[in-house]
Amino acid sequence: MRRAQLKLFQNLIGRLSAYDLRPAQFSALAIIEQHPGLMQADLAKALAIEPPQVVPLLNKLEERALAVRVRCKPDKRSYGIFLSKTGEALLKELKQIAAQSDQESTSALDSQERDELLRLLRKVYQA
Amino acid sequence: MRRAQLKLFQNLIGRLSAYDLRPAQFSALAIIEQHPGLMQADLAKALAIEPPQVVPLLNKLEERALAVRVRCKPDKRSYGIFLSKTGEALLKELKQIAAQSDQESTSALDSQERDELLRLLRKVYQA
DNA sequence: TATTGTTATACTCTATAACTATA
């Protein structure tokens, strides 16, 4: 399991490096898209990382104008996190890159096996 | 894939911690058993880590008398690495622990699915 | 007093360059 995961990860890291992004940053963009306006604590939980790690990650995304922090009206301690138009466009491109990466890393499998692998993996980690 | 792997790894780390061992040390014991007398560079390659990382790992195993470095006769630069009797006995126990860990981490799968997952993972990383 | 985000810090993992001793 570890070796297969490392193989997939290395391939993805290589492809994302052309965008100066890490897998966690790509995941963050995808999560923000699915939950626009979420708070940093929620993003940490969704990424399975600790809140302090979200800070530099989001800073980087904000520097590059891919995402924005918006002060919440009711609770001025927290932010709502949103994708910018640039972020949305880039994410769309990145999803294709990631799909190509998965495809290449699992080129030894036929499409039925790939589906089955995904099904089994989900079953394991969702349990 | 990453999430499933993390789940398995965390379970294994927890179980091995009772023996004050890391997964890589357990793997090292298993590799040494399969290739008695191998050199440190070979062990590094088999573990997919860099040679310098082998040094503290092996030091720890030697301190605990689980493995030994034996100076090679012909080439006095290198060592042959072997398990001690203690190491062999502990490895036997650890293999059962690891099997239990895998079983527990994949308890959502039936035994046929578990076999299939293993087959697909091998196919991915061996490609 | 509790919570959100942040800073500072440390600990692990990993990778690279330089050193030693042999060849």
Next chain:
DNA sequence: TATAGTTATAGAGTATAACAATA
């Protein structure tokens, strides 16, 4: 000069404690 092992070091990734602003 080349190689096996080692040392030193630095860079990620990850986790915890403590802090500031707000509730």
